[in-house]
Amino acid sequence: MEATKGRSPGPGAAAWPEATIQRGPVRFTVLTPRLIRLEWSADGQFRDIRTQVVVHRALDVPPFHIDEDEATLQVDTGLLRLRYTKGSGRFSAENLQILVRGPGREATWHPGDTQAQNLGGTFRTLDRYDGDTWQDGSKLPLEEGLIARDGWHVVDDTASFGIDDEGWVAERPEGERQDWYFMGYGHDFRAALADFAAIAGPQPIPPRFVFGYWWSRYWNYSDEELRTLGARFEKERIPLDVLVLDMDWHTTPGLSLRPGHEEKDVFGEQSGWTGYTFNRSLFPDPKAFMRWAHGEHLRITLNLHPASGVMPHEEKYEAMASALSWDTSTQAPIPFEGASQPYMRALFDTVLHPLEQEGVDFWWLDWQQWKESKAFPGLSNTWWLNHVFFTEMQRGGEQRGLIYHRWGGLGNHRYPIGFSGDSVISWTSLAYQPHFTAMASNVLYGYWSHDIGGHTFHKHIPRPERHLDPELYARWMQLGVFSPVLRTHSAKEASLHKEPWHFGPPYGDAVFAAIRLRYQLAPYIYGAARDAYDSGMSLVRPMYYHWPEHEEAYAHPAQYMFGNDVLVAPVTAPVGADGTAPFPVWLPPGLWYSRDGAEAFEGGGMLERSYTLEEIPIFVRPGSVVPLYPEGMRNLASVPSTLILQVFPGEDGSTALYDDDGATQGYQDGEFARTCVRSRRGDRAHRVHIDAMEGQYKGRPTTRRYVVELLDAGIPESVEVNGEALPYSAEPQPRTWLFDTASLSIRIDLGPRLVDRAQDIVARFAPEHAMPRGLLHRMRRAGEAVFYLKQVWGDISALPDDVDLASQAARVLAYAVEQGDDEGRAQRFTDAVAEFEARFKGLPASVNATPIDDAFKQTFADLLGR
Incomplete structure (x- = not known):
């Protein structure tokens, strides 16, 4: 709004005066067409500072209309119409109503109305929960979310503490007050979340390494054991980014004393959890250990339980006491108070920052602090410590804030990452976590980190x-790939091994594949993190954000959207006797492709399929362009110079590749770059256009090697880049193209290119060489079915030749493509495809004509038809 340019709206987080309508003890603030702040104050005083929930109100003032007379005030934004009876005092059902005209739902709200269909938020922890059921049978007491099928929601900010200009807690105003934020959005859930993010702050982008693999185990690891562990990760070529040290990193002398002589904190509680001093029997030289970890490109986080304060045995006790003028003559513990600015300043300056200087990258704030502050009754210590630790890290320099802690309530989305606690190891817990993770996006808490594989066994x-079911663990790791954070963890039990090499085939293979896939998807995930910052739409979000008018979007909470283009339904049930797990998936209207582009599915109903351990139900929108890193990455400390663009079939598609430095807060001030990629496919050509990179940031590359993969594309007559024909190559090499018969995709390697210049790629096709839909799927079914026969039938020589040839279709096609001159390549491929299709069609009859057992024949047919 032009009138607001160059002016300050007022103190703290005040809205623009043009947005406010005050009539005596009542004030209404129009923040967006869907969001109005409602305030009543008995003394006519209103607060404009930041609160725990709301940190920004100076939004561009939307158009609205005021209509009032002596009795009534009406405010109309076009989407909301507020009506208040003037001079009637405190808001009630009798004097206030708001009409919501949002899409999909028109409703009228009055104070006191109860939501019938709130879509849920999240809860601070999954400790000891088996799914959503605790050990005593009670259900998880989920908090409300910001969205509901009712079409409206009210955020009550009356009791929130204020946050002053120094970022410190301020007392709540005295006197009778009401401070509400009314959100009316119909079924436009995405708009509701964007509005809330506008006033409550965006979801920060975590450092890039957060999206790698975290190794964590509750175990008293020594320096040498962790080095051995790291060497094994290196040997197995398993990427790793974060090393988590649970509480055994520090001394706990209170636990080592005999009963009756335990060290106690100032409140008389046994101090077996709090600690700030490295256990030198495990880590003789902590600084050298962390120097080794950083040399391996590993980030270090240490576990903290702060409630017992600083005990006299701590190395930094004297320094902490000196900073607080604390009398050390009695050797009394220095009591914890997270809301005491002097205490926290001294804790950071004398205890924690020195550990950070030695190599600690961020802190894991675990349990055990008091539920509420003793200095500010009603202030959640969980919420407050999240705020203090995160903002302290940001205040310390350019680095992004990062903590690892439980959910503390609305506003805590500003302080990622979440730690969901010690869930029970079970299929029930696995089946619940997709729903729990997606639902948390309803309060913008988009970065839950779960204990992959579960934490502890049923009591x-x-x-x-007690043993970990390897199939359960493999499936949990597959969920971890499509989660905000991939972190394994477990209780201190010798039988609980989650090292990937601990599991033999096929489970270990599935775990390895999951970790590799996670790293390949890193650029897609990181781009989705930027989208979450910009839009309020978390990486993992429910189906109903995109299809709010479809009942099925609410009825299948275990499946979700992973970013804008990928639908995931992690398998959360064990396989049956046939080696597959039936797992129905609701596909929204439209066409969907499998992850490899091999199959196309018409949505608008249920897809009834069964999946082997190696398979994950993943579906991609037509035309999607999914950026990937090449295989072989070891960590996310640096960005590879090669970027793969996987282009799915579809007439049109696009994406915006996102880049920043991955570590600093500069992205908030415009230090980032985007590269738009557009795809258009017709009968005779498929064009992919890569724009020049727009934007600047520290470390921005000058060149990038793009590899464009056109999935399920068929073989082209020619491939051009910027108008020049590229030569065909049977092996991957820069500035060539090849046809990969194993994936039926065209792989176009542009070689290093200047990022400041656009690239135009065109693959041209002859209609007579069009590839039949579903070919790759049939090729793979044939291979799996014949492989099965070779495992269960001894006299494989009894099979007709066509059966073996059908099982190795990719190799037969490769010979057709690679042998002979270039001009006949497309025709040779087309002929070879026709031969395979004839073989595939005849497979059931060929096998039925052999003396193989009927049961084997039936399984063979079932595998072909999957």
């Missing part, structure tokens, strides 16, 4: 019988 399971 009723005898210790000798």
Whole structure:
């Protein structure tokens, strides 16, 4: 709004005066067409500072109309119409109503109305929960979300503490007050979340390394053991970014003393959890250990339980006491108070920052602090410590804030990452976590980190019988790939091994594949993190954000959207006797492709399929351009110079590749770059246009090697880049193209290109060489079915030749493509495809004509038809 340019709206987080309508003790602030702040104050005083929930109100003032007479005030934004009876005092059902004209739902709200269909938020922890059920049978007490099918929601900010200009807690105003934020959006859930993010702050982008693999185990690891562990990751070529040290990193002398002589904190509680001093029997030289970790490109986070304060045995006790003028003559513990600015300043300056200077990258704030501040009753210590630790890290320099802690309530989305606690190891827990993670986006909490594989066993399971089901773990790791954070963790039990090499085939293979896929998807995930910052739409979000008018979008909470283009339904049930797990998936209207582009599915109903351990139900929108890193990455400390652009079939598609330095807060001030990529496919040509990179940031590359993969494309007559024909090559090499018969994709390697210049890629086709839909799927079914026969039938020589040839279709096609002159390549491929299709069609009859057992024949047919 032009009138607001160059002016300050007022103190703290005040809105623009043009947005406010004040009539005596009542003030209404029009923040967006869907969002109005409602305030009543008995003394006519209103607060404009930041609160725990709301940190920004100076939004561009939307158009609205005021209509009032002596009795009534009406405010109309076009989407909302507010009506208040003037001079009637405190808001009530009798004097205030708001009409919501949002899409999909028109409703009228009055104070006191109860939401019938709130879509849920999140909860601070999954400790000891088996799915959503605690050990005593009670259900997880989920908090409300910001969105509901009712079409409206009210955020009550009356009791929130204020946050002053120094970022410190301020007392709540005295006197009778009401401070509400009414959100009316119909079923435009995405708009509601964007509006809330506008006033409550965006979801920060975590450092890039956060999206790699985290290794964590509750175990008293020594320096040498962790170095050995790191060497094994290196040997197995498993990428790793974060090393998590649980509480055994520090001394706990209170636990080592005999009963009755334990060290106690100032409140008389046994101090077995709090600690700030490295255990030198495990880490003789902590600084050298962390120097080694950083040399391996590993980030270090240490576990903290701060409630017992600083005990007299701590190395930094004297320094902390000196900073607080604390009398050390009695050797009394220095009591914890997270809302005490002097205490926290001294804790950071004398205890924590020195550890950071030695190599600690961020802190894991675990449990055990008091539920509420003793200095500010009603102030959640969880919420407050999240705020203090995160903002302290940002205040310390250019680096992005990062903590690892439980959910503390609305506004805590500003302080990622979440730690969901010690969930029970079970299929039930696995099945619940997709829903729990997606639902948290309803309060903008988009970065839950779960204990992949679960934390602890059911308490009723005898210790000798406790073991981790390898299939359950493999499936949980597959969920971890499509989660905000991929972090394994477990309780301190010798039987709980989650090292990937601990599991033999096929489970270990599935775990390895999951980790590799996670790193390949890193640029897609990082781009989605930027989208979350810009739009309020979390990486993992429910189906109903995109299809709010479809009942099925609410009825299948275990599937979700992963970014804008990928639909994921992680398998959360064990396989049956046939080696597959039936897992129905609701596909929204429209066409969807499998992850490799091999299959196309018409949406608008249920897809009834079964999946082997190696398979994950992943579906991609037509025309999507999914950026990938090449295989072989070891960590996310640096960005590869090669970027793969996987282009899915579809008439039109686009994406915007996102880049920044991955570490600093500069992205908030415009230090980032985007590269738009557009795809258009017709009968005779498929064009992919890569724009020049727009934007600047520290470390921006001058060149990038793009590899464009056109999935399920068929073989082209020619490939051009910027109008020049590229030569065909049977092996991957820069500035050539090849046809990969194993994936039926065209792989176009542009070689290093200047990022400041656009690139135009065109693959040209002859209609007579069009590839039949579903060919790759049939090729793979044939291979799996014949492989099965070779495992269960001894006399494989009894099979007709066509059966073996059908099982190696990709190799047969490769010979057709690679042998002979270039001009006949497309025709040779077309002929070879026709021969395979004839073989595939005849496979059931060929096998039925052999003396193989009927049961084997039936399984063979089932595998072909999957």
